[in-house]
Amino acid sequence: MPEFVRSADGTRIAYDSLGSGDPVIVVGGAFNTRSSPYPLVTLLAEHVTAYTFDRRGKGESPESGPYAVEREIEDLAALVAVAGGAAGVYGHSSGAILAIEAAAAGVHITRLAVYEPPYTADPEHPAPADDLGLQAALDAGDPAAAAALFLRITGMDDAAVRSITSALFWPGLVHLAPTLPHELALTGDGLPPRERLTAITAPTLALAGGRSPAWAARAAVAVASCVADGTVLTVPGQGHDVDQAVLAPLLADFFLGR
Template structure:
């Protein structure tokens, strides 16, 4: 059943809650709504009260411009309040960055697990992130949502061909194009903010897939070393989109320990 909670700025955040036990909020990355966690939820619901939600501007959640990372942190604070907090967080990709930023901002959390936050551990000088963010923002504002999604996917380095546009998931991804600037704002210059994350004292598990590009392992190492109680884990045989059946035991083991 879909439930809602009001964020501090009046934005309605839609979420679903399954299972029983300590509350665990799942935070998706770019081009994902709460349904993106559908296969992972039942694998965790035996141990946790799993909360999957639509980040602002997605699915059944509303939006209130202008965007700011602080507003997304307020959304998580509202969800934690509804769950009776403190909570545990699991974030994927840019959703992982949101989790870390929320904890650094003081969100009451017991533990955090992140999977492949898109940090590259060094400044990319050939294309400043703000230039690409402005390009995606312009495409989204002009209603060129399909072009925005294509440009974003190509920018990540993932393989893209025109056949992708015939995939069953393509229309849903295109519908989320206006939120791409939010994820790019979260990622910023793709450098781990070590000073800010240095205030994070709760246990943090930084995961990456064994078949992912080198940046994923480097990002996990940088995150783990920047917090006070950081740990790394490698998920065998997986890339950026890990199989929930392979990933779930890592999360259960970490959050239950």
């Protein structure tokens, strides 16, 4: 059973914790609930107290009022308070952007690790943000279409999308489709927020997979070069859906300061 913490606007945020030692909060991205990173959380819990939570609108954390990135920052701040007032934070994909925005807003994050925040736009050739009709599909009551459109926004081709939509886990993704505009709001124009990044003083590890598209390495370099104390790490053989067992020892070393 989860525990709950009240965010600043009163929303109950569901979370789990495992292990002992310094706290590390894991922030998931699109289509993730607090259970999604459990292989990683279990491995991290051998070294730290690992927290995972349902972002608002997912799992057992309800949607509450109009969405705003600021509300999600407050949710993460509430988890940091539960963890003792300061914590390490790891974010994956759009969860990495949430972690970045929280650190830039002054949430007491002691060490920050991010894996492939989706700053996908090429700064030399930026393109206008386009949700390809995702919100319209949701407004029309078709979350399956919205989920498929989101997969295409991430760069998947039609064959990959067809494979996922026929998978056993597809209904779970469709259930989470109403939260996909949250991820697009976090990503914004797809460019790194360089000015806000300069406000981050916590040691920061920016990771990208060696098999990932060019934008992933570009995003990691941009983050690490803008923060006060940044390091880039390429994870060989990995893509955006990183193997959590491969990732865990890298994160443990970072959060333990090794």
